[in-house]
Amino acid sequence: MRVDLEDILFSRGSFSLRGSGIFGEGVHLVSGPVGSGKSTLALLLAGILLPRGGAVRRHGISSTLLLLQSPEYHITSPTVAGEVESWGLDPADLLVQADLAGRGDDDPLRLSRGELKRLILACMISRDPDLMMLDEPFTSLDCVARQEACRMIEDRRGGITIVFSHERAILPRVDAIWEMEDGVLKALGRVPHAIPGWRFAPQYLTYALEQGACPENIRLQDAREALCRIRG
Numbered sequence: 001m002r003v004d005l006e007d008i009l010f011s012r013g014s015f016s017l018r019g020s021g022i023f024g025e026g027v028h029l030v031s032g033p034v035g036s037g038k039s040t041l042a043l044l045l046a047g048i049l050l051p052r053g054g055a056v057r058r059h060g061i062s063s064t065l066l067l068l069q070s071p072e073y074h075i076t077s078p079t080v081a082g083e084v085e086s087w088g089l090d091p092a093d094l095l096v097q098a099d100l101a102g103r104g105d106d107d108p109l110r111l112s113r114g115e116l117k118r119l120i121l122a123c124m125i126s127r128d129p130d131l132m133m134l135d136e137p138f139t140s141l142d143c144v145a146r147q148e149a150c151r152m153i154e155d156r157r158g159g160i161t162i163v164f165s166h167e168r169a170i171l172p173r174v175d176a177i178w179e180m181e182d183g184v185l186k187a188l189g190r191v192p193h194a195i196p197g198w199r200f201a202p203q204y205l206t207y208a209l210e211q212g213a214c215p216e217n218i219r220l221q222d223a224r225e226a227l228c229r230i231r232g
Contacts, residue, residue, distance in 0.1 A: 002022055004058075012040075020187075028162045029165065061131050
């Protein structure tokens with residue numbers, strides 16, 4: 001199961017995007033500043049946009065889901081419970097998972113954006129698609145909700161998960177890192193070997209590397225553990 005990017009080229013107005021690489025099974029982080037092209041890449045990978053050059057080829061993938069930055073675009077039902085049911089899921093279990101127990105009769109558009117994003121993310125992960133892409137999944141979430149979202153992403157078994165984010169504080173454990181800057185996609189490789197070359201790395205990782213520590217992954221916990229190892 002994989003997605004191949006074969007010298008893709010996309011342009012719109014003055015913006016252009018290009019890149020190559022293979023997204024295999026596991027969790028991938030596409031990191032980069034706001035406006036660098038991450039959302040456009042997500043739409044290309046999902047098949048919503050088509051490249052003007054090159055190709056996006058999917059191998060062994062029968063189901064694809066994309067979490068949009070604006071969760072309101074996902075809503076199809078006038079109630080929270082109805083929204084969950086539209087995904088073919090049991091509201092009783094899902095709403096507990098999304099920390100929205102007792103809110104089944106609420107209008108989903110009256111939830112806070114953070115609550116709505118938790119709801120859609122929980123539905124998406126429960127559907128367990130072959131290819132799951134999350135465009136800025138941590139925006140509008142408080143620290144506790146971000147940590148819970150990271151746990152949900154890490155607990156997913158199998159398939160390809162691609163997280164597109166400019167987040168530099170709370171991140172999930174990942175298998176590979178990519179960078180997007182000015183519309184150019186760069187594959188940094190597998191973790192932990194990719195960490196030293198990551199230009200957009202969180203400060204806690206940069207600090208750990210400067211101290212001679214080698215974090216095993218990209219979470220704050222990984223940086224702390226690496227520092228503890230070298231300090232005894």
